[in-house]
Amino acid sequence: xxxxxxxxxxxxxxxxxxxxxxxxxxxxxxxxxxxxxxxxxxxxxxxxxxxxxxxxxxxxxxxxxxxxxxxxxxxxxxxxxxxxxxxxxxxxxxxxxxxxxxxxxxxxxxxxxxxxxxxxxxxxxxxxxxxxxxxxxxxxxxxxxxxxxxxxxxxxxxxxxxxxxxxxxxxxxxxxxxxxxxxxxxxxxxxxxxxxxxxxxxxxxxxxxxxxxxxxxxxxxxxxxxxxxxxxxxxxxxxxxxxxxxxxxxxxxxxxxxxxxxxxxxxxxxxxxxxxxxxxxxxxxxxxxxxxxxxxxxxxxxxxxxxxxxxxxxxxxxxxxxxxxxxxxxxxxxxxxxxxxxxxxxxxxxxxxxxxxxxxxxxxxxxxxxxxxxxxxxxxxxxxxxxxxxxxxxxxxxxxxxxxxxxxxxxxxxxxxxxxxxxxxxxxxxxxxxxxxxxxxxxxxxxxxxxxxxxxx
Numbered sequence: 001x002x003x004x005x006x007x008x009x010x011x012x013x014x015x016x017x018x019x020x021x022x023x024x025x026x027x028x029x030x031x032x033x034x035x036x037x038x039x040x041x042x043x044x045x046x047x048x049x050x051x052x053x054x055x056x057x058x059x060x061x062x063x064x065x066x067x068x069x070x071x072x073x074x075x076x077x078x079x080x081x082x083x084x085x086x087x088x089x090x091x092x093x094x095x096x097x098x099x100x101x102x103x104x105x106x107x108x109x110x111x112x113x114x115x116x117x118x119x120x121x122x123x124x125x126x127x128x129x130x131x132x133x134x135x136x137x138x139x140x141x142x143x144x145x146x147x148x149x150x151x152x153x154x155x156x157x158x159x160x161x162x163x164x165x166x167x168x169x170x171x172x173x174x175x176x177x178x179x180x181x182x183x184x185x186x187x188x189x190x191x192x193x194x195x196x197x198x199x200x201x202x203x204x205x206x207x208x209x210x211x212x213x214x215x216x217x218x219x220x221x222x223x224x225x226x227x228x229x230x231x232x233x234x235x236x237x238x239x240x241x242x243x244x245x246x247x248x249x250x251x252x253x254x255x256x257x258x259x260x261x262x263x264x265x266x267x268x269x270x271x272x273x274x275x276x277x278x279x280x281x282x283x284x285x286x287x288x289x290x291x292x293x294x295x296x297x298x299x300x301x302x303x304x305x306x307x308x309x310x311x312x313x314x315x316x317x318x319x320x321x322x323x324x325x326x327x328x329x330x331x332x333x334x335x336x337x338x339x340x341x342x343x344x345x346x347x348x349x350x351x352x353x354x355x356x357x358x359x360x361x362x363x364x365x366x367x368x369x370x371x372x373x374x375x376x377x378x379x380x381x382x383x384x385x386x387x388x389x390x391x392x393x394x395x396x397x398x399x400x401x402x403x404x405x406x407x408x409x410x411x412x413x414x415x416x417x418x419x420x421x422x423x424x425x426x427x428x429x430x431x432x433x434x435x436x437x438x439x440x441x442x443x444x445x446x447x448x449x450x451x452x453x454x455x456x457x
Contacts, residue, residue, distance in 0.1 A: 009384075009442055009445055009446045009449065010381060010384050010385075010442075010446060011388075011446060011449075011450065012384045012387055012388060012443060012446035012447050012449070012450055013388070013391070013450040013453075014391040014392070014394070014395050015391070015392055015395045018391075018395035018398065018399075019398055020391065020394065020395055020398065020404075020407065021454060022454075023454065023455075025405065025406060025407070026089045026090050026128065026361070026405060026406030026407070027088050027089050027090070027406065027407055027408075027451060028088045028089060028090035028091055028092055028128070028130065028406065028407070028408040028409070029083060029086065029088055029091060029092070029408060029409050029410075029411065029412040029428065030091075030092035030093075030130075030363060030364055030408040030409070030410050030411055030412065031072075031091075031092070031093055031094075031411055031412050031413070031415065032093075032094045032132070032135040032136070032179065032415075033093070033094045033095060033096035033099070033135060033137060034048065034050050034066050034069070034096065034135065034136065034137045034416065035066070035069060035070075035135075035411075035415040035416045035417070035418075036069050036070040036072040036412075036413070036415045036416070037066075037069060037070075037072045037073045037096060037099075038066065038067060038068040038069040038070065038071045038072065038073055038074075039071070039073035039074065040065075040066060040067050041067075042073060043099075043108070043110035043111060043114070044099075044102070044108045044110055044111060045096065045098050045099040045108075045111060046098035046099075046101075046102065046103065046139050046140065046141065047098065047139070047140040047141075048096070048097070048098045048137040048138060048139060048140055048195075049136075049137065049138045049139075049140055049143045049147070049188075049195040049196045050066060050136065050137050050195045050418075051065070051066065051140065052140050052143075052195065052196070053194070053195035053196065053197060054066060054067075056197070059195075059197065059419065060418075060419055060420075060421050061419065061420050061421040061423055062421050062422070062423065063421075064416065064421025064422050064423075065416075066416045068433070069415060069416045070413060070414075070415050070416075070431050070433075070436065071436050073114065075436065076114075076117075076118050076121075077121060078438075079412075079413075079438075080118070080121045080122055080125060080127075081125075082412075082429065082438060083122075083125070083127065083412060084125035084126070084127060085448070086428075086444060086447065086448050086451065087448050087451035087452050087455065088127070088447075088451060089127070089128055089406075090127060090128035090129070090130055090173070090406065090408070091122055091127050091128070091129060091130065091412075092130040092131075092132065092363060092408045093118070093129070093130070093131060093132070094131070094132040094133070094134070094135035094137075094179060095115055095131060095132070095133055095164060096111070096137055097133075097134065097137060097138065097139055097160055098137060098139045098140075099111035099114070100112050100115070100160070100163070100164065100167075101139070101160060101163065103139075103141045105156070105159055105163075107163055107167070112164075112167050115164075115168065116167070116168065116171065119131075119168060119171040119172065120171065123171065128173040128174070129171065129172050129173045129174070130173060130174045130176070130361075130363075130408070131168070131172045131174070131175055131176070132175075132176040132177075132178070132179045132234060133157075133160065133161055133164065133175065133176065133177055133178070133218060134157065134177065134178045134179060134184075134214075135179040136179065136180075136183070136184055136188075136194070136195070136418075138153075138195075138196075142156055143196050147189075147196055147207070148184065148185070148188070148189065148206075148207035148210045148211055149189065149198075149203055149206055149207055149210070150210070151210055151213070151287075153210055153214065154210045154211075154213040154214035154217060155214075155217065157214035157217065157218060158214060158217035158218055158220070158221055160218075161177070161217070161218035161221040161222060162221040162224075162225065165221055165222045165224075165225035165226045166225045168226070169225055169226045170226070170228070172226060172229045173229060173230065174229060174230040174231075174232070174301075174302065175222050175226065175229050175230065175231050175232070176232055176233055176234045176304055176363070177214070177215040177218040177219060177222075177231075177232075177233050178211060178214070178215050178233055178234065178235075179234045179304075179306075180234060180235060180236040180306060181208060181211040181212060181215070181233075181235060181264055182208075182235065182236055182260060182263065182264060183236060184207065184208075184211055185204045185205070185207040185208035185211055186204045186208075186259075188204075188207065189203040189204045189206075189207040190203065190204030193419055194418060194419060201281045201284045202281075202283075202284040204284075205277070205281065205284050205285065205286045206286040206287065208263065208264075208286070209286035209287070209288060209292070212264070212267050212268070212296045213292055213295060213296060215233055215296065216292075216295035216296040216297070216298055217295060219231050219298050219300075220295075220298070230301040230302055231300065231301050231302075232300045232301050232302035232303055232304060232358065232361075233268065233300065233303065233304065234303075234304030234305075234306060234363045234364075235261075235264045235265070235303070235304065235305065235306065236260075236306040236307070236308075236364070237260065237261050237305055237306065237307055237346050238256065238257065238260035238261065238309075238310070238311055239257070239307075239309075239310035239311070239339065239342030239343075239345055239346055240252075240253040240254070240256035240257045240260070240310065240311050240312075240313050240321075241253055241310055241311075241312055241313070241342075242312070242313055242314070243312050243313060243314040243324050244314070246315070248314075248315035248317075249313065249314045249315050251315065252313040252314055252315045252316070252320070252321035252322070253313045253321070255276065255280050255313075255320065255321050256311060256313045256321050256323075258274050258276055258277065258280065259277065259280060259281075261346070261350075262274045263277060265350065265354060267293060267296045267297060268296060268297060268300065268303075269297070269354045269356055269357065270297070270354070271293045271294065271296070271297035272293060279319050280319060280320055282319075299356075299358070300358040301358060301359070302358050302359050302360065302361055302405070303357065303358050303359070303360050303361070304360075304361050304362075304363030304364075305346070305347070305360050305361070305362055305363060306362075306363055306364035306365070306410070307342065307343045307346065307362070307364070307365055307390075308334075308336055308364075308365070308366075308367075309332075309334075309336035309337050309338070309339055309342070310337060310339040310342040311323055312324045312325065312326045332367040332368050332369060332382075332386070333367075333368035333369050333370050333424050333425070334367075334368045334420070334424055336367075338367070338386055338389070340386075340389040340390045340392065340393040341393060342393075343362075343365070343390055343393045343394060343397070344393040344394070344396050344397045344400075347360065347394070347397035347402045347404065348397055348400050348402060350402075351400075351401060351402045357403075358403075359403045359404075359405045360402065360403060360404045360405065361404070361405055361406040361407070361408065362394060362404065362406065362407040362408060363408050364408060364410035364411075365387070365390050365407070365408075365409065365410060366383070366386075366387070366409050366410035366411060366426050366428075367382070367383055367386045367387075367426065368417070368424040368425055368426045369382055369383055369425060370425065371414070371425045371427075371430055371441060373430055373432070373439050376439065377439075377442070378430045378439055378440075378441035378442060379441075379442050380441045380442055380443050381442070383428075383441070383443040384442065384443050384446055387409065387443065387447075391407070394407060409428060409447070410426055411426045411427050411428070412427060412428060412429060413427035413428065413429035413430070413431050413438060414426065414427035414429070414430055414431040415427065415431070427441070428440070428441055428443050428444035428447060429441060429444055
């Protein structure tokens with residue numbers, strides 16, 4: 001059976017009068033190296049903290065690993081053709097740090113050449129290249145020396161940024177230093193849900209500081225080596241709402257957003273960590289050396305914003321908060337509530353509180369569902385509805401004056417979903433992990449239809 005025709009699919013598009021529907025707005029899809037590449041031992045690639053985490057029993061659902069993933073390392077040419085056929089303007093990808101340098105910091109040319117060939121093919125297809133330097137796959141040998149708890153890792157990251165921006169100069173449209181430092185710091189070092197699996201708020205705060213220091217140092221290298229490219233950072237933001245209207249619960253929601261959002265935006269845009277972090281997490285302040293905050297707070301060409309769901313909070317009766325569940329709401333396969341209004345709320349709030357907020361790209365938004373191929377088709381109506389509602393939320397934020405320049409759907413294709421392995425499917429494209437067959441879901445076909453109509457005016 002053939003794929004549905006565009007006329008039989010539900011539409012997937014922003015509001016027609018929004019600037020998002022015009023050619024100047026950037027539409028894209030996104031992936032990350034460890035989640036799609038596989039080939040974890042090929043051509044001199046070193047082990048990463050996620051390789052180690054996957055090999056630790058009980059850490060990843062079903063014992064899944066990133067060893068094969070989507071085999072993108074070997075199928076990249078066909079994957080680029082698939083991206084181009086969707087009709088998007090841009091592709092957001094990440095580089096695998098362990099693939100491009102050895103333990104002594106020397107370049108691994110085979111790994112570097114992989115990205116050169118990939119970026120060249122993307123450019124030949126007319127696609128903008130949004131490249132993230134760090135999407136969580138820290139080389140294991142650096143973790144063995146303390147990882148992001150060790151200040152030296154920030155300097156090693158700067159060396160990596162320097163190498164890659166020299167090697168890839170002119171091939172990259174837009175550089176992002178880090179993806180979701182909150183996840184790296186808090187999930188990796190605060191509660192142990194992600195690699196490297198450490199659990200201490202004090203660790204999380206120190207790791208965050210070194211991540212942001214590495215970001216600042218990397219920006220300096222990017223500006224020196226590839227000045228024509230845009231430079232920024234990608235962060236995941238969380239909307240917190242109070243369980244009741246009581247002052248204690250309202251404060252709980254504020255504290256949640258403080259640690260999820262302002263922990264990152266404060267240093268980046270104000271040059272300081274929020275003071276209330278010390279009351280939320282006492283006796284855990286990081287070691288900050290003179291000049292660090294100025295390095296972190298360099299001007300950004302853009303801010304990448306990742307958003308998925310909101311969290312409901314109530315007071316813990318002390319100085320913190322407890323997460324509670326909103327009953328009777330729509331949820332995704334991840335168990336996350338579908339709450340598009342949260343994205344608009346956050347964008348408007350950031351604009352009001354950070355006068356120097358740079359232009360924003362929605363660098364990730366999407367949902368997981370238990371998608372199956374039936375008669376060569378994948379019907380994912382919930383994803384189409386989810387995206388339409390989030391497109392509309394961003395359109396309202398733009399109407400309110402927020403400078404949003406682009407929108408990347410997460411993700412291009414089903415992939416390794418970190419601690420959840422291969423069970424959770426976020427892709428516009430279905431991947432059969434046994435055969436590596438790619439099948440465009442209804443959402444991909446509907447997105448393709450919108451993008452084609454936009455090009456035709």
